[in-house]
Amino acid sequence: MSNSGTRVLIAGGSLVGLSTAVFLAHHNVPCTLVERHPGTSIHPRAVGYYPRTAELLRTVGVEEAAKAAAAGFEQHKTRAGVVSLAGEVLFSKEELAGGDELTDLTPAKLLLLPQDRLEPILRARAEKLGADLRFSTELVSFAQDANGVTAVVKDADGTESTLQADYLVAADGPRSAVRESLGIRREGRGVLSRHVSIAFGADFGAVLGDRRYSVVHVKNDTVTGILVHDDTLTEGTLIVGYDPEKGESLDDFTDARCAELVSAAIGSDAVEVTIRSRFPWDMAELVSETFVQDRVLIAGDAAHQIPPTGGYGANTGIADAFNLAWKLALVLAGTAGSALLDSYQEERGPVGTYTAQQGSLQLALRSGTATEEQRAATDDAMTVTMGQAYRSGAFIPEAGAQRLPLTSDPRTLRGEPGTRAPHVVVERDGTPVTTLDLFGSGFVLLAGADGGSWAAAAAAAGSALGTDLAFHRIAPTAERGALADPDGRWADAYGVGPAGAVLVRPDGIVAWRVTGAVPSGEQGAVLEAALRRILAR
Numbered sequence: 178m179s180n181s182g183t184r185v186l187i188a189g190g191s192l193v194g195l196s197t198a199v200f201l202a203h204h205n206v207p208c209t210l211v212e213r214h215p216g217t218s219i220h221p222r223a224v225g226y227y228p229r230t231a232e233l234l235r236t237v238g239v240e241e242a243a244k245a246a247a248a249g250f251e252q253h254k255t256r257a258g259v260v261s262l263a264g265e266v267l268f269s270k271e272e273l274a275g276g277d278e279l280t281d282l283t284p285a286k287l288l289l290l291p292q293d294r295l296e297p298i299l300r301a302r303a304e305k306l307g308a309d310l311r312f313s314t315e316l317v318s319f320a321q322d323a324n325g326v327t328a329v330v331k332d333a334d335g336t337e338s339t340l341q342a343d344y345l346v347a348a349d350g351p352r353s354a355v356r357e358s359l360g361i362r363r364e365g366r367g368v369l370s371r372h373v374s375i376a377f378g379a380d381f382g383a384v385l386g387d388r389r390y391s392v393v394h395v396k397n398d399t400v401t402g403i404l405v406h407d408d409t410l411t412e413g414t415l416i417v418g419y420d421p422e423k424g425e426s427l428d429d430f431t432d433a434r435c436a437e438l439v440s441a442a443i444g445s446d447a448v449e450v451t452i453r454s455r456f457p458w459d460m461a462e463l464v465s466e467t468f469v470q471d472r473v474l475i476a477g478d479a480a481h482q483i484p485p486t487g488g489y490g491a492n493t494g495i496a497d498a499f500n501l502a503w504k505l506a507l508v509l510a511g512t513a514g515s516a517l518l519d520s521y522q523e524e525r526g527p528v529g530t531y532t533a534q535q536g537s538l539q540l541a542l543r544s545g546t547a548t549e550e551q552r553a554a555t556d557d558a559m560t561v562t563m564g565q566a567y568r569s570g571a572f573i574p575e576a577g578a579q580r581l582p583l584t585s586d587p588r589t590l591r592g593e594p595g596t597r598a599p600h601v602v603v604e605r606d607g608t609p610v611t612t613l614d615l616f617g618s619g620f621v622l623l624a625g626a627d628g629g630s631w632a633a634a635a636a637a638a639g640s641a642l643g644t645d646l647a648f649h650r651i652a653p654t655a656e657r658g659a660l661a662d663p664d665g666r667w668a669d670a671y672g673v674g675p676a677g678a679v680l681v682r683p684d685g686i687v688a689w690r691v692t693g694a695v696p697s698g699e700q701g702a703v704l705e706a707a708l709r710r711i712l713a714r
């Protein structure tokens with residue numbers, strides 16, 4: 178059996194595995210991804226990415242390609258209920274308006290793009306950045322010890338080989354064999370219902386006319402289901418449920434039965450239907466009791482199965498990968514202690530549980546069964562995806578500060594440690610830039626107009642700990658060596674005074690801050706101590 182090595186092995190090459198490969202490669206971490214299918218996913222599944230996800234994709238140079246691919250879906254914003262595509266429209270509702278109303282909060286917009294279109298973009302980016310992606314390759318087994326992970330993988334010919342890695346990221350989906358083999362249990366409401374997504378080809382453009390839908394709820398005598406269509410108006414997916422307790426099973430969905438259901442959903446016998454494939458999935462609320470076990474890190478649906486109502490699964494999985502990649506990079510470089518990886522569980526575990534519950538609440542709302550209490554507990558999508566305040570992890574909470582709820586409206590956050598560093602438009606040499614574009618590689622220290630002496634502290638702390646630590650002073654007007662904040666928004670948005678400073682992690686989360694002045698002779702030591710703690714050194 179041949180033997181090869183990598184720093185990080187990623188099991189699973191769908192949305193979250195590919196995102197992990199992109200983020201790791203962005204941080205120059207050699208990684209190998211194995212995916213048992215011959216290519217990226219052929220099922221659309223996720224169709225919407227919230228602005229926070231677009232911000233993460235922006236950091237690694239994927240946002241523009243994703244936006245270009247999404248152009249054809251720009252009008253697909255209407256959620257509707259119909260008897261059939263050709264029949265009566267029962268209701269019609271505009272989805273989240275797309276982000277124009279969010280410009281104070283984020284430079285990014287909601288991306289409407291089916292997962293099967295985003296995955297090839299991620300694949301291309303990961304390959305360009307040097308990740309080793311192996312399709313038609315399966316993770317057969319693995320073992321871990323204090324030195325690393327030894328995996329057995331099997332390629333398309335059935336040839337097995339071993340792969341050594343320092344860490345294994347399990348992005349192998351809801352049935353994760355990696356998670357199961359480690360005996361990691363899942364908690365939550367369990368499987369709520371069973372479904373099959375039927376991918377089909379059909380020329381339904383004439384039936385749709387000038388209507389474009391994000392999601393269509395279809396209900397007639399033959400079929401009750403959800404239909405999504407692509408921008409060519411020739412490919413779509415029909416999602417229907419089945420109930421094993423009523424004796425129904427996946428085997429019922431023969432090509433003939435699927436074609437009958439799709440035809441009924443389109444509502445016109447004149448449209449010929451070709452069934453492409455079936456994808457069974459469970460509506461479930463299930464979260465792994467831990468996301469970290471020694472050298473194995475669990476991400477995406479392997480870590481949390483979230484009812485797709487609300488559209489949180491893919492968004493949460495991509496955020497997991499973003500949270501994890503810089504930590505792995507610094508641990509592997511020897512810049513951080515391995516305990517930094519425990520913060521992945523501390524930060525993403527509670528978010529996974531909360532988001533899965535929000536998915537269930539959205540399900541209750543959409544199905545009209547929500548109680549008053551459930552309505553009150555349902556947060557809006559921006560709060561769920563952008564308003565997180567990690568409870569503990571790789572940041573330094575402020576002494577005496579009131580603990581924030583796990584999530585809040587992101588408009589109310591002010592640069593508190595453990596929250597997303599806010600978007601503020603500043604100017605560099607007269608050109609507007611968002612503060613978010615300052616983050617994404619190493620640590621960044623931002624200081625107010627009177628905080629120039631933090632520059633030396635940043636240089637000293639960065640060099641003492643062997644890590645990148647960029648420095649930016651933010652002044653009210655254009656000055657040499659400073660970013661300008663002509664609107665005077667930065668200090669308020671980051672909750673600091675003119676002598677204050679804010680340390681931002683590579684994933685754009687505030688790690689530490691001082692709101693007022695620190696004597697310049699003490700700044701180096703104060704900053705180094707903070708960074709040392711964050712890096713688990």
Ligand SMILES: Cc1cc2nc3c(=O)[nH]c(=O)nc-3n(C[C@H](O)[C@H](O)[C@H](O)COP(=O)(O)OP(=O)(O)OC[C@H]3O[C@@H](n4cnc5c(N)ncnc54)[C@H](O)[C@@H]3O)c2cc1C
Pocket residue numbers: 188189190191192193194211212213214222223224225226292314315316317348349350351354374416458476477478479485487488489490491492493494
């Ligand atoms: C109908 C539907 C609609 C959805 N809509 C949305 C939405 O609008 N927004 C949103 O955010 N989310 C949505 N989701 C959820 C989203 O699709 C998932 O969260 C996302 O696919 C999770 O990605 P993943 O990579 O973690 O897991 P998966 O997509 O399950 O991928 C796991 C991959 O691992 C591979 N694999 C497994 N075991 C092995 C092995 N041993 N060796 C090699 N490869 C292996 C599998 O082949 C698979 O490709 C939706 C889901 C469904 C079903």
